[in-house]
Amino acid sequence: MKRRTFLKAGLATSATAVAVSAGILAPNAVFAAYNEAAFKTKTVDEGMSAVFGSAAAADSADIKLKAPAIAENGAVVPVEVDATAMKGVESIAIFVAKNAVPLACTYKFSAGALGFAAVRVKMGETQDVVAVVKAGGKLFKTKSEVKVTIGGCGG
Amino acid sequence: MADISFRLKAENKGDAYEIKALFKHPMESGVRKNKATGEVYPADFINEITAKLNGTPVMVAEWSGAVSQNPFLAFKVTGKAGDKLEVSCTSNKGDSGTSTADLA
Numbered sequence: 624m625k626r627r628t629f630l631k632a633g634l635a636t637s638a639t640a641v642a643v644s645a646g647i648l649a650p651n652a653v654f655a656a657y658n659e660a661a662f663k664t665k666t667v668d669e670g671m672s673a674v675f676g677s678a679a680a681a682d683s684a685d686i687k688l689k690a691p692a693i694a695e696n697g698a699v700v701p702v703e704v705d706a707t708a709m710k711g712v713e714s715i716a717i718f719v720a721k722n723a724v725p726l727a728c729t730y731k732f733s734a735g736a737l738g739f740a741a742v743r744v745k746m747g748e749t750q751d752v753v754a755v756v757k758a759g760g761k762l763f764k765t766k767s768e769v770k771v772t773i774g775g776c777g778g
Numbered sequence: 779m780a781d782i783s784f785r786l787k788a789e790n791k792g793d794a795y796e797i798k799a800l801f802k803h804p805m806e807s808g809v810r811k812n813k814a815t816g817e818v819y820p821a822d823f824i825n826e827i828t829a830k831l832n833g834t835p836v837m838v839a840e841w842s843g844a845v846s847q848n849p850f851l852a853f854k855v856t857g858k859a860g861d862k863l864e865v866s867c868t869s870n871k872g873d874s875g876t877s878t879a880d881l882a
Contacts, residue, residue, distance in 0.1 A: 657826050662842045699846045707794075707854070719844055723809060727844040730853065735836040736829070737794055741852035745807070745844050 667718045670726035680762035688754045690767045697771040703741040704754040711759040712738025721750040782875030794854045807843025827867040857881045
């Protein structure tokens with residue numbers, strides 16, 4: 624039994640490695656076509672893997688995620704990701720953790736654009752907004768909780 | 779195929795230009811139901827936005843239906859006065875729109 628588990632783990636690891644190298648080798652990955660598959664993923668980790676090829680991101684204080692602590696209207700929640708303090712920002716993805724499809728939007732940049740994106744997103748309930756930034760080939764993330772009070776009375 | 783209309787503004791922030799776009803679009807996620815009939819409103823959302831500076835793509839955004847109705851988008855570019863910015867968007871239904879602004 625133990626040997627079997629071990630083999631399975633080995634297989635899974637090598638599959639991930641192949642996926643990562645495929646991602647790196649893909650030419651012109653910066654401006655590829657609409658990532659349909661990523662927008663069908665059900666969790667933040669799956670979404671990150673689909674967008675960036677990996678779900679491992681380091682927490683970073685250099686990403687400034689601006690989202691309201693309390694949102695009166697969950698249908699319009701302004702979110703701003705400012706990673707201009709980081710060098711070589713390639714892309715930004717914004718996830719709303721408990722949405723049916725957590726991946727809300729992705730932004731890819733090339734020379735001439737800074738690591739900054741603002742958008743308004745929908746969220747059904749109190750939850751985390753996660754910003755993932757890819758800079759210099761590495762992944763960084765930060766998150767912020769937004770309380771949604773649709774009644775508008777707080778609480 | 780309908781046109782998507784939106785306003786585009788480039789603001790000089792000193793070290794960079796902040797580009798703001800305000801789209802007019804329902805951003806229907808394809809999940810919401812009509813409460814009276816139980817029918818699902820079909821998905822209709824802007825899913826791809828491309829920004830070009832003097833013809834060179836600088837930013838591509840991909841959106842899902844989780845972006846709010848009448849969406850707002852902001853990003854920053856480095857450029858100089860007189861540079862031409864062109865932003866175009868397409869929806870999952872194939873609707874599209876384009877708008878241009880000059881950096882000042």
